[in-house]
Amino acid sequence: MQLALRIYLAVSLVLIATSEAIAVPFALGLGMSLQRKTPANVPQIARDKYNEGMASYRSNEYATAEKQFIEASKMIPSWEWPHQMLSSVYGGLKRNQDAWREAKIALHLDTEDEGAWLDLVGAYLHSMHIEKAIQLGNEYLKRFPKGKYCTQIKQQIVLANRELERRKELGVTRFDPDNYLPFATEGGQLIWNHFPLKVYIADARGVKGFDKSYSSMLPDALNEWQNGTSGIISFTIVTTPENCDIDCAWTDNPADLGNPGEGGECVTTRGASGFLEHARVRILTRSKTHDPTTAMLKAVCLHEVGHALGIRGHSDDCRDAMDSFASDNMQIAGLTCRDLRTVCRLYVKDPPAAKIICGAPKLYANKRYGTPAAPLTDAYYTQPYPDSSYKTQPN
Ligand SMILES: [Zn+2]
Numbered sequence: 001m002q003l004a005l006r007i008y009l010a011v012s013l014v015l016i017a018t019s020e021a022i023a024v025p026f027a028l029g030l031g032m033s034l035q036r037k038t039p040a041n042v043p044q045i046a047r048d049k050y051n052e053g054m055a056s057y058r059s060n061e062y063a064t065a066e067k068q069f070i071e072a073s074k075m076i077p078s079w080e081w082p083h084q085m086l087s088s089v090y091g092g093l094k095r096n097q098d099a100w101r102e103a104k105i106a107l108h109l110d111t112e113d114e115g116a117w118l119d120l121v122g123a124y125l126h127s128m129h130i131e132k133a134i135q136l137g138n139e140y141l142k143r144f145p146k147g148k149y150c151t152q153i154k155q156q157i158v159l160a161n162r163e164l165e166r167r168k169e170l171g172v173t174r175f176d177p178d179n180y181l182p183f184a185t186e187g188g189q190l191i192w193n194h195f196p197l198k199v200y201i202a203d204a205r206g207v208k209g210f211d212k213s214y215s216s217m218l219p220d221a222l223n224e225w226q227n228g229t230s231g232i233i234s235f236t237i238v239t240t241p242e243n244c245d246i247d248c249a250w251t252d253n254p255a256d257l258g259n260p261g262e263g264g265e266c267v268t269t270r271g272a273s274g275f276l277e278h279a280r281v282r283i284l285t286r287s288k289t290h291d292p293t294t295a296m297l298k299a300v301c302l303h304e305v306g307h308a309l310g311i312r313g314h315s316d317d318c319r320d321a322m323d324s325f326a327s328d329n330m331q332i333a334g335l336t337c338r339d340l341r342t343v344c345r346l347y348v349k350d351p352p353a354a355k356i357i358c359g360a361p362k363l364y365a366n367k368r369y370g371t372p373a374a375p376l377t378d379a380y381y382t383q384p385y386p387d388s389s390y391k392t393q394p395n
Contacts (some may be wrong), residue, residue: 046075050082063090080109080116087119092330094319096127114140118149121156127317128175130160130171167316175316179342183278184322186313190268191244191346193275197232197308200244208283209251214297218248218283225309228340232347233309246308248281256282264300265293266307279308299333306339310346315339 008358010088053068055326066089071199091263100123117140124133141150167173188200196270201218204210223237238244251257257265264283270278281304286292292300302321314324320336 018111021023039199039226042076042079046072048081049075053082053085056308057085057089062092064195065089078108078109080143082111083109084119086117087123090128092122093272094330094332095317096123100127100129114144114147115150117144117147118152121153125156125160128316128318130164131389133157136158172316177338179343179345179384180320180322181345183313183316184311184342184346188312189310189346190270190276190312191310195232195271196236197245197386198238198243199235199246199248200238202241202247202249207250209291210252212252214250214285217298217301218281218305221298221305224302224335225305225340225343228335229344245276246279246305248283250283250285254284255338257284263296264304266304266333268308268310270316276310281305281308293330295330295333300328300335302335306343309343311343315342 049068053072054253056062056068066086068091069082069086073079073086083102085247086101087102087106087328090096100118100120102121103116103120107113107120110116110216117136121133121137121140124130124136132357134157137160139155141148144150147153153236154244172182172185192204199222204214222237225233226235235246241247258267259265264281266282267280269280270275271279283297283300284303285297286290299321315322315338317323317336317338321334321339324341340353
């Protein structure tokens with residue numbers, strides 16, 4: 001989880017660039033303790049079930065893995081491993097509450113397992129129980145002063161404290177189920193003054209690691225933002241880069257990105273008028289350490305387009321596309337109601353709360369911004385928000 005927003009000044013005083021990307025490095029919270037050996041006192045049948053779960057997990061069959069780990073945990077309720085893995089599975093499915101519940105059970109079953117501590121700290125962070133993560137991290141450091149995860153946990157605590165500080169500055173005291181506008185406008189509002197935005201997507205032939213099936217990912221990402229906002233946001237694809245508003249390209253070279261450790265990047269430029277003038281989106285097909293999964297690439301495309309639309313910071317809910325975290329084990333990628341409400345609020349001045357997108361989107365298909373796109377699909381209306389984990393602290 002890359003909690004901090006990086007902003008740097010570009011070449012001249014008029015221009016401000018925000019460089020944003022999804023980072024992989026903090027995926028270290030969940031599932032760190034996969035390498036341990038199976039305890040000898042666990043019956044073979046349970047071990048087999050657990051191993052089946054591991055095979056499913058490794059081939060990204062999360063629904064099957066979930067069932068197998070649940071079965072294994074029922075066979076030997078006092079065995080922590082299936083719970084640790086369930087926590088990883090739920091993390092990939094963005095079921096945060098389930099992820100921290102399972103991580104908590106695992107730690108409860110074996111408080112001497114340092115990996116279980118790290119998992120739970122990560123699970124708390126991913127579900128934005130920041131104070132809880134700090135408290136648990138400090139408990140770990142006290143209990144295992146020379147523990148093998150001291151460095152990681154200290155790192156997590158630093159990030160978590162920074163995030164708390166940032167929230168204080170933004171005046172965010174609680175989770176807002178409607179939108180994450182304070183984070184989106186961090187550093188000041190930065191928006192376009194016209195729609196549709198002209199988007200150029202460079203030919204990706206010859207880019208290493210680029211599969212033909214990726215060709216639709218960026219157009220799909222644009223469509224998802226456009227359709228989801230009922231046309232408040234709109235795009236037209238152009239065939240030459242000259243005079244385009246957003247230029248997009250796939251790259252196999254991490255050095256094309258401001259931070260080579262990230263999966264993608266959007267650099268926005270503010271014009272003399274004060275509005276956005278240009279956005280440059282780069283999506284990385286591969287990194288030094290691994291090839292990203294399709295779900296992750298899709299998430300990166302949606303995410304970077306969100307920045308190109310003027311969302312400067314990151315969401316405080318890891319289920320949103322504009323969360324700063326993506327990992328290889330993510331299973332789903334898509335915009336949430338909250339992403340859509342946030343971007344609408346950037347462009348529509350006085351929308352009645354919660355009605356912008358999930359309520360009466362047609363009202364806001366503002367003629368100024370061109371032809372409204374197709375109405376929202378049912379999925380947007382029925383997406384559950386928020387879940388109760390945000391209202392009550394875990395105990
Ligand atoms: Zn970002």
